Amino acid sequence: MTETSLTVAVIDPSPARAAILEEGLRAGGVGHVVVIPDGPDLQARVASLRPDVIVVHLESPSRDVLEQMSGLSRQAERPVAMFVDRSDQTMMQAAVDAGISAYVVDGLRSERIRSILDIAILRFNAFARLQRELDEARSELADRKLIERAKGILMTRKGMSEDEAYKLLRRQAMNEKRKIVDIARAIVTAADLLG
Amino acid sequence: MRIRLGYVPLTDAAPVIAAAELGFARAEGLEIELAREPSWATLRDRLALGHLDAAHMLGPLAIASALGLSGPPARLSVPMALGLNGNAVTVSNALWAAMAPESDELDHVAAGFARVARARAAEGRPLTIGTVHPFSSHSYQLRLFAERGGLDFDAAIRLVVVPPPDTVDALRRGSIDGFCVGAPWNSVAVAAGLGRIAALGCEIVPDCPEKVLALPADGADFTVPLVRAIHRAGLWCADARNRGSLSVLLAERAELDSDAGLIARTLDGALIVDADGRERTNPAYLRLGTETHRPAPDHARWLVAQMIACGQVAPGGDAADRAAALYRPDLFDAAVGR
Numbered sequence: 001m002t003e004t005s006l007t008v009a010v011i012d013p014s015p016a017r018a019a020i021l022e023e024g025l026r027a028g029g030v031g032h033v034v035v036i037p038d039g040p041d042l043q044a045r046v047a048s049l050r051p052d053v054i055v056v057h058l059e060s061p062s063r064d065v066l067e068q069m070s071g072l073s074r075q076a077e078r079p080v081a082m083f084v085d086r087s088d089q090t091m092m093q094a095a096v097d098a099g100i101s102a103y104v105v106d107g108l109r110s111e112r113i114r115s116i117l118d119i120a121i122l123r124f125n126a127f128a129r130l131q132r133e134l135d136e137a138r139s140e141l142a143d144r145k146l147i148e149r150a151k152g153i154l155m156t157r158k159g160m161s162e163d164e165a166y167k168l169l170r171r172q173a174m175n176e177k178r179k180i181v182d183i184a185r186a187i188v189t190a191a192d193l194l195g
Numbered sequence: 196m197r198i199r200l201g202y203v204p205l206t207d208a209a210p211v212i213a214a215a216e217l218g219f220a221r222a223e224g225l226e227i228e229l230a231r232e233p234s235w236a237t238l239r240d241r242l243a244l245g246h247l248d249a250a251h252m253l254g255p256l257a258i259a260s261a262l263g264l265s266g267p268p269a270r271l272s273v274p275m276a277l278g279l280n281g282n283a284v285t286v287s288n289a290l291w292a293a294m295a296p297e298s299d300e301l302d303h304v305a306a307g308f309a310r311v312a313r314a315r316a317a318e319g320r321p322l323t324i325g326t327v328h329p330f331s332s333h334s335y336q337l338r339l340f341a342e343r344g345g346l347d348f349d350a351a352i353r354l355v356v357v358p359p360p361d362t363v364d365a366l367r368r369g370s371i372d373g374f375c376v377g378a379p380w381n382s383v384a385v386a387a388g389l390g391r392i393a394a395l396g397c398e399i400v401p402d403c404p405e406k407v408l409a410l411p412a413d414g415a416d417f418t419v420p421l422v423r424a425i426h427r428a429g430l431w432c433a434d435a436r437n438r439g440s441l442s443v444l445l446a447e448r449a450e451l452d453s454d455a456g457l458i459a460r461t462l463d464g465a466l467i468v469d470a471d472g473r474e475r476t477n478p479a480y481l482r483l484g485t486e487t488h489r490p491a492p493d494h495a496r497w498l499v500a501q502m503i504a505c506g507q508v509a510p511g512g513d514a515a516d517r518a519a520a521l522y523r524p525d526l527f528d529a530a531v532g533r
Contacts, residue, residue: 061358063236068356
């Protein structure tokens, strides 16, 4: 389905995640995608953009601002009429699991909303997966460095070869039913403390 | 048993934070994992969809969530209230100067506010005033404050939502002329030299309902121990001898963006109201503790009446009865006895 006539605003405290969603929506055929940063200008920018759909991350502090703009108050000035789409519980659960909320102009057909939310959910989940992989890679690297340091300490203090030092770490870990990196951390901490 | 409890960083989150951090929950066999939520909307959605087991929540928002007026419809119960009062109306120094009330009496202040608001509306530049969420006692207190001065709120005021941590910046930029928020954010604005506390929430509405403990209505088998833990924590918070430790706990663990001394003043009800250091004392400014904990169905009815007054709920339906049924003094009594 082409969404060329739609304007979608993306609000996300993470600029990287916002950029990934923006690109995904463009690739999905949404004609006009605008990233609006959280902050004091948000209300004015949303009011002048008049988006059809706002995709907002759950971590955004601006969600309550959008709720006030959603026509719940009896105000003379009502720049955008929006509502939270509550038609589909499964969709909503998937969206919230992915960290997404959406505000949609009253009257927009639900299948058009669905295609936009599908893209957002896919992109946000992919971003979360990448983030997780990056975190794992970082922590693996940190673990390896710790083990290297512990081996180095054993080699200098006990005159061991690298291979012997590693075997000692591994044996100790097996005896104590702990991970090698935990034993390594204990050795490094003890060496730091005892000098 | 592990409970995930959502809260928004405010002084009146004290009972739930103390319950989690000071051993009150552990004594009941519970471990409370605190989840600091970035907005009321996100807290509401996470509670409705089961991501949270419990929440420190605006009373009106709990009602609106359960009545399907705000966010995904939720099945909730309110076995406990967490406090009364705590809000204040703060205006910019320029607005205060224009209001020029002859005293800090609420009638004088409200009349000054109404006069300036009418003049600004007539010029086509209505005052812009911040609240925290459409469904909040803050919104209702602002309306009642304006009406006290004889002002037609909807006709004269532009109401916007400003996240409480942003209120100081919004005043500095001039994007709002004033706001109604909870402690400690009014005091933070005064300390920054940008605002004047014009009226205390407890002067506008004595013993105004505030935050409640909201739980999923079904299967909350932790209701009794949780209510008991937070009740005991609330008593500890209300004890003046613990003010010092509580202020430090809130400043550190609640990540309240303000120092412990300022938080202690909000707990004591001894507020500095202007840049010259003028102090106003009102022990009812923020009420925590035992007389505030039993949830009152009448509070729910009063809140629905306010929702009707500002057009959030159509008059004549059964909303007040449904809201009153959410408030469960029976669950509170079962947990802590009468």
